Amino acid sequence: xxxxxxxxxxxxxxxxxxxxxxxxxxxxxxxxxxxxxxxxxxxxxxxxxxxxxxxxxxxxxxxxxxxxxxxxxxxxxxxxxxx
Numbered sequence: 264x265x266x267x268x269x270x271x272x273x274x275x276x277x278x279x280x281x282x283x284x285x286x287x288x289x290x291x292x293x294x295x296x297x298x299x300x301x302x303x304x305x306x307x308x309x310x311x312x313x314x315x316x317x318x319x320x321x322x323x324x325x326x327x328x329x330x331x332x333x334x335x336x337x338x339x340x341x342x343x344x345x346x
Contacts, residue, residue: 275340283333290326293319 296312296319303309 272340272344275336279333279336279340282329282336286326286329286331286333288326289322289329293322293324293326295319296322 296315300309300313303312
């Protein structure tokens with residue numbers, strides 16, 4: 264195995280971890296948008312955030328998709344390296 268191959272594998276592993284973290288963060292933001300109106304005191308802000316529920320669902324689904332993609336890549340990388 265060449266040294267450049269090792270750096271490439273390390274870069275791929277880091278990219279997969281970053282993708283996983285971004286997916287979790289986006290999913291968390293989606294959940295926050297969906298559940299935030301229940302805990303807001305200001306009626307005006309509650310209506311504004313409640314009307315953006317589609318954005319919350321989109322963020323939640325996008326986050327789940329990113330996490331799934333990251334896990335798929337990690338699984339494939341482990342299978343490829345035998346670990």
